[in-house]
Amino acid sequence: MSSFLRATVTTILLATLVACGGNYSAPRDLDDACAIVRERPKYHRAMQATEKKWHVPVPVQMAIIYQESKFIGNNRTPMKYTLGVIPMGRQSSAYGYAQALDGTWEDYQKEEGGRRAKRDNIRHATDFIGWYMDQSERDLGLPKSDAKSHYLAYHEGRTGYQRGSHNSKTWLLRISDEVAERAITYDVQLRSCGKR
Secondary structure (H helix, E strand, O other): OOHHHHHHHHHHHHHHHHHHOOOOOOOOOOOOHHHHHHHOHHHHHHHHHHHHHHOOOHHHHHHHHHHHHOOOOOOEOOEEEEOOOEEEEEOOOOEOOOOEOHHHHHHHHHHHHOOOOOOOOHHHHHHHHHHHHHHHHHHHOOOOOOHHHHHHHHHHHHHHHHHOHHHHOHHHHHHHHHHHHHHHHHHHHHHHOOOO
16 A cells, blocks of 8 residues: 555544544634634534423523533643642542533433533533433522523532532632623624524
8 A cells, every 4th residue: 555545644633533533622702602602503403492391591501510610621630730740530520511520420321311411522411411410400599591400419419519618618608799790791792683
């Protein structure tokens, strides 16, 4: 086989592997909801399906995904190090668009998503958010449009939220305010481009 033909075959194989491997990079403009849905229409379809099924507004889903993973499908928590150099594993098992923990994801798989559901699949991740928020609405009485409270219950877990563990974490309260503001901004933007 000639070197040109070998190089061509290699390039085609690499391009195929990249195409099949999924696009885990973040959209280019995370501050513009219209730009996100234009660049990644699959995201919008997934969020619309979740809104229809679970009644969780698309802007609330987007704000939570922004905060949790910046729309990076294979996002993981940072590594922990001992003595600053010896890797000791991840800070938590959170993974994917929704940064779902292993145990919570397994509960979702058993109850709703099925064992083939993947955290790095936007459709499964948005369905997970809808499922989780539906339980939070039922157990805690949180309206699904309340991005701030849902984010706090999402971050602390429903039991932690009930105990008020978030009230002593000023950094988390600040972040939950940012999530709420982003949900409002995304809603206004989506309305302006006809996607709401």
